[in-house]
Amino acid sequence: MARYGMVIDLDRCTGCRGCMESCKIENDTPQGTYWMYVFRFEEGEYPATQVRFMSRPCQHCDNAPCVKVCPVGARYKREDGLVATDWMRCIGCRYCEVACPYGVNSFNWGHTEEHYYFDWNAEEVAPEVRGTIPPWDNPSLDEPYGPEQRHIAGGGRLKGVVDKCTFCVQRVENGLDPACVHSCPVRALVFGDLEDPASAPSRLLQSKPSFRLLEDAGTEPRVHYVGGNPPTTETRQIEPAKAEV
Amino acid sequence: MTRTVLAIAIAVAGFALQAITYLFLATPIGKPTDESFSNPRVPFAPLLFILGVVLVFVAAVVYELLPDRGRVQEHEPEG
């Protein structure tokens, strides 16, 4: 049984936020919701200013606080390492959100819409997208996954429930990389079986010194970072993406 | 006497129900990836657990309200 994980090469990341966009399109998340988030950091004062980038998916912790606190077991840990949210069971208490040190959870505050960004039937859009499947019609998002056969794929499917990055379970279970990994123009994101020393992420992980976010929180993240340093208390975020609902 | 026995029995039953249903609940025994980590072993086990909690206190009601043996509940004369 593969146990998936992600390795992120900060040497390569240019902070283009392409992963954020592909994630939103693949998972049809509501406006203002980012399962994948790319930090743009700056440190030091002019002229000794340094700008750094760090993409932040769900860390899919092995010792996940969100899984511990979920009162109804909607948030659970899968055999293959993914931390999944059963949005057919979630009651929307948002305990997972306050428990998560990384701030990766997102709640569906308002009504769920068929299309969060574009009505592909609008006459100025229709000719452009004719013949393609709109994100909200992606059939794979409504299917149950894993041996548990639970509904964990896709975002903004239901009002008043929490969802978060699924490592694109609908792609991974069909042998594809997550959308963010697939679309990264500089191959800064590498996804695969961390247990297998020959896998691409394992090899990248061995090639450079690595770290995980907030290690001292004891959450055992399955997302590793190489080629950079973790943000310090001196690190400031610049150019935050607009996250308003 | 039966009153006491009955009350204690109910209380004990309540605690027992709590103890047993606790094992029916989703428990952290085993790996986090276990089915039992996020699903109760018996459906609606939490409800049973709460019933156990309630039962313990219901014992007191039974203890007080149980009519004496052989005595029929009679109405107070109207005032």
Added chain:
Amino acid sequence: MAPLYQSRGETDIYLQLTERVGVYEAFVHHLNEHLELTGEFALDPTQTYSEREIFDHWALQQGLEEGIGYFEKYGVWVKDPLPASVRYGYATDPPFGGVVHRFYGEALLRYQEEMRDKGAPEAFWRDYTPLPTWRGLTMDASPPEYDLYLISYKLIEHKQDRTAFMPLLNELSGGQRVDLNPATAAARGIEQGQMVVVESHNAVTGETRQARAPANLTEAVRPDVVAMPHHFGLTSMANAKDLGPTPNALFFTGPGYVGQTADASFQVKARVYAA
């Protein structure tokens, strides 16, 4: 003139770059192919060349014994009379007639004198100089309270204003903002996210133009600069209209800022104050 600071010829850059990423040989073959270098003049992939050396090879291949030095000596190398069809448009017309590389703008001088004689203000004719001449930037004449250089720049999420109609990209980019150095902002009592006015000044006409956008404090901007991305506000697309102002509206064209030879339309001084 020698390259300033660390700037270098692009060919040199390409040569080093291709060497680093290990495609130097292919690049050299590419050069040979496109400069039509053959035989003894062909570049050797096992050697490294400077930009000058490469073009020297080319000149020799062309049959100029002095190599690239020929152009330093004679400036222009006339191969043979050009057919009229491929001549520069004006080159066929009077008053020049025949191929003359236009170096001395005689007409410009005439325009200048004419305008001056007609009493036009200097701003209108000072840039009509027969020879390329240096003068101070127009914006330097702006009053001192306009103490910041206005810069418009590109965001990675957008392509000019063509993508501004895509809500996804607008969300990712965070929308229009006015980038200020925290020190600059503090001196003006401006806080992160606060609405500010950027006011540019036309040193010739004294005209000022304003734009309002939320301040974005970042150490990555020089303290004497105010910067705005240029993707928003100027668009024909309906659903991209209300994305904030465009810095393009703060720049000037016309006398002093755009001219026959000295084009300074993107060099304006501006000031920023809390809205």
Added chain:
Amino acid sequence: MAQRASRLPYGVGHVSTAWIVSAVLLGVVALAGWYGWSREISEGMIVTGLRNIGPMGGATWGFDIAFVVYFVGVSFAGITVAALIRLAKLTALKPIARMAEALTVVALILAAFAIMYDLGQVWRGIVNLFRYARPQSPFFGTFTLVISGYLTASLIYLYLDGRRDAAICARVPGRLQRFHRLWAAGYRDTPAERARHERASFWLAIAIVPLLITAHSTLGFVFGLQIGRPGWYSALQAPAFVLLAGVSGVGMLIVIAAIVRRTIGDHEQLPDEVFRWLANALLLLLLAYLYFMVVEILTNVYTGAERERDVTRELLFGDFAPIYWASVACFVVSLGLLVARFLRTGPSIGLLVTAGVLVNLAAIGKRFLIVVPSQTHGTLLPYGTGSYAPTWVEYIEAIGLLGLGALLLIAFAKLFPIMPVRDGDAA
């Protein structure tokens, strides 16, 4: 109690215009609160000021949770006092036993509502909690022990304790007679029954005291076990919760007792001694809690991790300083009032009521400060500081709950004697 009662004691069943007016007003307030809830259910929680932690820079728990904690806290005092009266034989406090029990029941009902207000999927929540609830989630204790067990216990305690008075009231003909008779359930105040009740209530009290300690602790653990939230992760949370619960509860009890004494105008029934007892209790609890506050602040500013210090800094000098210092001021002033009692001859009920109100305001403030700042200013990744401002929906929901609570209490007072009936009182 041989004599026939002619009218019910303490104005039970007797409805004055003043009562009707206040009842209607409170009813309107309660309905307004439910209207707010209906907006939340139909539109989604987007109508609240809550937003996601992190990229959205908001607080995902706010007013609702703060009031859950506050109401559960208030419920603490009632049943504790009642149980202690029984266990420690504090006959002096007997007159307030029942209003204490009633306060507990009402407060717990309000807490249950507040929890439902906070759920994104209310109906699903009610079902799934009974169906899937996991004991390793701190939330489990909150709704099994607190809402279920605790509420049952207090209801049963209230019921059994009231049977004797119910029997007395049941003698009086009237619309309420059937209700009272049902409540009395054949109680005839024979020595045997008295002894039986003595025993039953003793064991109930024994069972309840540990329950409420654990119950309030679990509520503290909801926050105290979260390492991901600076300012929450502290062993002090649970005991501090219990203490502040006592403070707010006793304060509320003082207020209610004073109101009852005013409306019934029977000073023998609620002698000054009762208030002296309550005031002393409040004083001790308050001192203990202030001590806890100092310890907590000291720990966080002295050795706390960077983010811990950030949150504490926000409390002391930052965005939340106004609320924080206002709460502290309320505590200190009420402390002063409670101490001032000793200088005066005889307690001034006015002062005590003021103290009671102040500590409750402070308690609400403190609950808010426990819940919110760790979310808006306590992100461990550099998201920058967030903000949270409740919308009218949240305000009206909270106010509506307070109105509902008051309504339930005055309604109870009209259905049943709010104080134990002394022998021959009903005559």
